[in-house]
Amino acid sequence: MKVDVEGTLKRIESYKGVIGTIVVNAEGIPIRSTLDNSTTVQYAGLLRHLAAMARSSVRDIDPQNDLTVLRIHSKKYEIMVAPENNYLLIVIQNPCE
């Protein structure tokens, strides 16, 4: 299946309520982002460790298991982190209200 990178990312970015999207590589360097640079760097740096820790916790409990999406629901919005294949996709969304 041919995956159109641009198209897919655009789909996610323009979803209803999405504030911003960040794609981070294995070293934590943001590849692509819709937010400004300082915010991107901050999110990438902080969430990378959190996602890694969450993933290791899940795998510690059950080695067959793996983390699919880490969702942090905060007062103002929701942050969703999906690790896969050494990359990290971070999406910030306004929940429905």
Add this chain to the structure above:
Amino acid sequence: MSPKKGKRSGSSKMKSKKSQSPTPQGKTGHPEDIFPLTLTSATQNLFGCQIDEDVTAQSPYKLLKKDDIMQDIKTRAAVSDFSPAKQIVLDYPEEEILLVFDSEFTFGQSFYLVLSPEAKNRILKLPETETPEVLENEVDTARKPKQWVSLGSEKEIEEESVKEREPLVFTFSRKRRFFGLPVSFSDNITPISQGFPSYEDNRRFIPAMLTDCGTQAVPKVQSSTAQTNWLGKRNNSTHYEPRDLSEEEKEVILQSDSMKEFLRGVTPRMLHALQQEEIFNLFTDDLKDLGADVEDDNEPDLSKGLELFKTFTDPSKGKKISSVNWHPSINGVIAVALKMQREEESDSEEDLSLTDPKFIAFYSFADLSKPQLLLECPADVVVFEFCPSNPNIIVGGCANGQVALWDISAEVTFLTQPGSEKVPANPFDLRKEQTPEVLYSAASEIESSHKAAVTDVQWLPPTFEVTRTGLPVENTSKLCVQVITCSPDCTIMFWDVRLPKQAGLSLFQRPDQNTPMTRYIVPKTFKHLDRTWKPLFKVSFQKMDGSGVYAPLKLSFEPYPGNAEAGSWSAEDFLDYSQLRIPSAKELKTLEDVNTKIFIGTEEGEVVYTDWKLEKDEFGLVHCPKPLFSFSTHDFMVYAVQRSPFFKDIVLTVGTWNFAIWKEGVMEGPLHVSKFSVENCTAGCWSLTRPAVFFIGKDDGSMEVWDLLENTNGPSQVHPGIISGTIICIKPWIVSSKQHFLAVTNDHRVVRILEISKSLRTPTSNESSRMEEHFEWETKYVKEFDRRKKVWAKEKEEQELKKETKPAKPVLTPAEQEELDKKEYGEFLKLEESILKGLGLWPKPDHSDKKN
């Protein structure tokens, strides 16, 4: 002096010797025939008059032979006890001489001799009567007590016994000059101030031969610190920045296969999560959504609506209240404008009440019986407003078309401390108890003012000001300096309270003696405007159908928020208004985004939406713009036009029999028009805290509370009889979060202050957003309705057109008509026959009700 008698068994020898010890030798008075003497024990033995043996207290008498005594005297000579009485004894006539034992020492000695025989007889007669006692004594003496043998105990007893000592004799001599003066002895009661010094205890303490001693093992190691020089390098601070990839690298990565793999895997999950998040809010709090209040529910909401808080009446007679306003900064102060009560409108300009002063009265909650401050006006004030940037400035529109300004900065203390000592400002003012009065600082020129009563006056916000052509420009002074007034003389005027540049010269020429000695001190704030105040410019609006001009009664403009800093005003920044000058129009920056359109409610019930900027038409002449729309929703006078404090494009207009809600920008008509009500609606205002609530006051003194979210057809609450008479004015005010007031005045000088209950002042959840939605729907509905109306109109037109093009039907004569009818009837009968045959009911029965 007398020894104890109980010790008689004791040493009688010693005793008698003691009794012989030197006694005060003053022989004071003893009868002549008594001669006291003492006898030693030896003598007593000889004569047989031993004390307690022969002679006792009971039988103290002993007759002694004279010869014996003489014998004793001769033998013992000087030693004899009787030697002092030798002569007496010799002289004694009789043979026997009486010796009496004087146990009580009445005459100083233990015995006495009775010298005369007569006395002897006399005394001896007595024992004859006391013979029974003598007998007893004899019985007693029969038993002789044992002789006491001294064993040494008397020494101990003597040591222990308490004896009276001989008196201490002090000999002292006085100073010579005090000789002969009376002596006064007193006790010395001074406390002993001598301390008791400690002394060395010469008793030796027990020396300790053994003591307990503890030992502790101490390591040989001891820690100490020393400062050394650090020669190595140490990181104090690090400056870093995040790593970033270059654009090309990013592009490469984005196009790589791994990225594609990644997205392939992640995208469905992420979309799923996003969708979940979007449709369902996991964390809704149902209770909260139901609208449970966060604030304490300890106070039960007893009244559902409005409670009477205070009511007061203006004491002046013959006046009506025309307008009421709350003081914006001082709590609890309300200002009331009074105008003359006229039975009928008099056409002439001069009326009887010209000489009476016209007032705006300030009342304070602390003392509602009389006004705290009175503002004198040139004529009856119909409306007035406090300046938003300086609550001490008040502008008022009068019934004769003039506009007046007041400055109460000097008297504002009367409002903040009501009831305080009112010192008359002028020493010549003899009326000490009167409330202070302030004369108006400035009144506009009569010729250039309105020709009819000013019915609405409003301050322009400090964020923008208006030039002579109506262009909104930036307001550099950040204060409210301009006023809009409107009047049923079909004009709207803009006034500026600052001095116009050109008038600077003419001020100096005006001499100051013109001002007479007034009773009041007039503040000089607006002296530059007095009597020369002209409006900045005038606008009047032609009717849309060209049949005249509108006569505006009330207006409402959009408040321009401007910059955030413009709102902050502090007392120190306040410039003297007399120093401000109207700047030239070219210097100021034009503000493009100010909404210069206003809603006007007219005398005839139209609501007009128009622009005040003067336009230039094709000839270059400046003229008033045409109104954008006008609707005659109300049939008579419009009493109130007010913008909602929550939505700046929603306007409420209250006409005589109904009210309407308008949205700016919706040209098709009002969003909502109420039903016609029986009583006149005379006043209306929005609630300050709830976006959906507004109050309508009626002619009969009742008030309706409308809640648009609850019920749009009718009022949600009706309070009949709030006040007697017609409600003239309703003004809401917030004192604190728990106290919201509504001031309601009628035309009989009564002001009632109502407290708004909790249910009416706390907005329901999301009320603002719900109201917005409601208005959106209304807008859509109105637009839709309008569109449909147009469509229907078009259709109707088309239909009419069609009708006209169709050939006209031939007109039948009555006979032909009858023939036609008969034919139709015949056809009908046949039809009926065929149907009934089909049903098997033919021939048709006679009863008509049995047919199918």
